[in-house]
Amino acid sequence: MPDAVVGVVAVLAFALAPSFYGNELLLLNMALYVVLAQGINVVYGFAGYLPFGYVGFFGAGAYGASLSVRYLHVPAPLAVILGGVAGALTGTVLLPLLRLAGPYFAITSLAAAEAIYAVVANPTLDFVTQGTSGTDLASIYNSAESYAAAVCLVGATVAVVVLLRWGNFGLALRAIRSNYLAALCAGIDVVRARRIAWIVSATIAGLAGAIFAWAIATFYASAVFDLSVSVFAIVFALFGGVGTTAGPIVGAVLLYGLYSAIGITAPSSFELVYGILIVVLVLFVPRGLSGLWHGFLQQFRPTKGQLGGGGGPSTGRLFMASGQPSEARMEGGEEILRVENLSRNFGALRAVDGVSFALARGEILGLVGPNGSGKTTVINLLSGVYQPSGGSVVLGGKNVAHLKCHHLVRMGIARTFQIPQPLASLTAAENVALASRHGRPGPMAIADPIAAVGLASQRDTAAKDLNASQQKRLDLARALATGPDVLLVDEMGAGLSPAELDDLAALLRDLAKQGIALVVVEHLMGFLAQVTDHVVVLDAGQEIYRGSLGDAVKDEQVIKVFLGA
Template sequence: MRYAWLLLLPFLFLPFPYYLTLLTFFALSAMVALSLHVLTGLAGMTSFAQAAFMGVSAYATALLTLRLGASPWLGLLAGLGLSLLFALLIGALTVRLKGHFLPLATIAWQVALYILAGNLVGLTGGHTGLTDLPPLRLLGLPLEGFAYALFSLFLLFLLIGALGNLRPSRLGRALLALRGDALAAASFGVDPARLRLKAFLLSGVIAGLAGFLYAHFLRFVNPTPFSLEASIKYLVMAVAGGVGSIPGVLLGAGLFTGLEDWLKDLLPLLLGREGNYETIAYGFILAAILLFAPKGLWAFLERALPARKGALPKAEPLPLKPPSGVRGEEVLRVEGLRKAFGGLLAVAGVSFALRRGEILALIGPNGAGKSTTFNLVTGAIPPDGGRVFLFGREVTGLPPYRIHPLGLGRTFQHPHLFPELSVLENAALGTYARTRAGFLQVLLGLYRKEEERALSTAYQALKRVGLEGLALERADRLTAGQQRLLEIARLLASGAEILLLDEPGAGLRAGEKRELAHLLKGLAREGYTLLLVDHDMDLVMGLADRVVVMNYGEKIAEGTPKEVQKNPLVRAAYLGEEVA
């Protein structure tokens, strides 16, 4: 961020009037590119409708000021309000879509709006458009030329400052987690559809602000600047510069704003004919950038800048220890769980109970239904039958983000971590459901005290598992054993009382397994309750207080480790012995 001002240097060498126009267009393009930073760079959603949000806002202020004679500042409120409603309409219908369906849906909305604006001649003026919009006035003075460029840049830098608060916040971490793994994000309290919708709304409002400024800068509105081609251009800007960072999208906006007019003048001279050849040139430029700098130009340039590491938090952490309760009381009960996938009955009427402070192991041969049972208990998949009770409250079929705040957390068979985040930030993801700062608080910078407490909580959790020395390292530098410990630290930071561990010993060396067993026994003594699935019988039998054995979706035995080892049904499942 501190190097962002360098992006304005190329404009200093341009003729003054041209410079002002180009500088204003840069500010407007950068705003739209920043809207894509929120949507694509953080939330991982691709949209081809940003120009449509601009158009909605531009037409709203044009109609209000021309037809009703209202102030342009009322037009700003109307434009932002309609952009928000339009984003709500599109987002409510599309953010749940996955893969290529989301960008295809936004293309459909973008094209529909463009056609509508071109054909409602009586309202929008059709392709001829609406002219003679009133100029913006501030403190009684018209905003024109240099004043308009300065005003646009001022709003851009306010926007940069606000969005700069987003990435290092609970919401920024959650959006990055959603982009990487929605199920993992839901497991520590993130509502995927709701958070994606909020990101979509914020993105739409930012693009709407650019549309308002565009309308009163040119004082003319028609459908052409808000076409699908324009949306593609903004997306190319953001991706080429580096959509994952604010300096990246600014770099992309500056580069392509300057290139556009230059290519329009140069290409006809080279080719000897008029045409929209700059679009083809954009394609070649983007292809070259993605080939040599796949994460954008800023990521390529950033390597030459001195690396910066964050500081360790010093605030008072949230309480780490779970609330006290009566040791041995029932905290989780599963009754007759059933789940079928087509003709395969994966879980067939499984029942068991979990008591406070104990370690219960769920074991069985491959394909026994253990992981499916895990997913049914945590809400990752809905059951076909049976019930689940958590602290006496039925949670059957609730999604993970509603079950987790009640005190249940889980890890995964393969560690679900996020490599672009530090070890500390990965652990801090667990505090999402324990913190409350929303988008408005974050954008205004009113979240920092809570954020420091969340990071302190995460650091204390890392100390509990022995990873505090790696807190500021990237998570992708950890060994397999350290990744398992980091997942457990994330659970501890979440304040969960019941920890469901899916194959915590997988991929660990003998020494790491001993350390893991020591840690888990210590957590049980502190009052945590553990349910684990693992194939390592030495680890399970030396760790668990009780064992539930499954085979072909059914529970075939339950008891202490010694009892189940002697059970003939268990020996038959594992060793192939015949049952007498």
């Protein structure tokens, strides 16, 4: 794998460099910036959080190491590990920050780092931290060993990034960045995945800070909490390109090299250079050097990707019912879902007001009503996107009314979206693989969901390159891949051609035959009639009719809400 090669090359280069170049402290700083840029890569490139206060973990690591040497008299390698622990603990304390998003997170993390600095460097605490008077680490100082540790850390960090890029966890993180709601409803525990990335990144910076403390005989709080450490790490990572393995390494080596050449003697010249660099990067090269490189390589490749995929018309049947005999998994009759008195208020508005119904395996319920009658809200409540204000949802005997989306998916409730929610940057196959991994354990009713929805020839196409109808089908494939007992289908028919509608109706009927219970929200009555005859009609959040679709159109109240009095 080329990524692993990148890591080996980086480690070897740093290991051999001291034999060719005498300034070992410069090399150490460069190695640590490679590590920090990769730490930013983990938390920004994969989890989407840009921590301006990243230096807080670095400082925490430096002080974790120095305090453990001073008070616990541990040997240097153990002190480095304890520095990593200090970084991880700081990250744990700051976990609540992950509730914030985008710029709010970035600035608040900066405030957190400054607050830690204000405590560590507080004159009244100096007798503990020596934050202002300087921490003396001459007792453990060893330039060769600390440099070796830095090289090892480069290797370890690159290994983490490679695992993230190619492992299941990395795919989950990419899915979250790509489409939060879809990732949640594919069964990914979004909060947990982000927390893990955050703590990993904090530990990396803590270890780097500890090694820095080890390599410097005396250090001050103002040095290890210097905001420019965050800034450098972020700019280096962005310059090389986040979300890749090699990008942050190349960025850190090139830019730190440039900084050493001009920045140490004239810091404001360097500040000007990287200020301009940021502006140019953001405006013209948003994907950094790695983006340029891939663009460059692309020119020499045959345009193979465009032949198989793209948004062009698909051939053959669009939705294919599985060829297996329908009786294979027929478990009809057994009740699977019972909804009682389900309600949801938005302020004074009662969007869903005491809706009740029960659903058996293999049953299809149509949910009908004019715009604003609460159909999609019911779907959002059943799938855990909203929490109900009242009522119960019993799935297979258990009340699941207040569970979050990803829990419900794992228990067997999956959904599609009225507006398709593709995991845009992932391929169709990855979309589905992710859902089957995070969904309900056990075998799927549909062995190959992508083929079932007629996307077999688009497997390797990025979801963002599919057309609207294909994205709808991908939604359905993802929902099927989670292995649901209950499938919620929210207005899938809108925008499909008559032929596509016929195929979709056949597929839904087939799913029901295999024992899946379906709730189908739909405006297209002709389509719904092909799927089921059993409907509930909602108006203003309340049930106004229950029974056969055929009789519904004769019901006075139903006519009234659809056509007016």
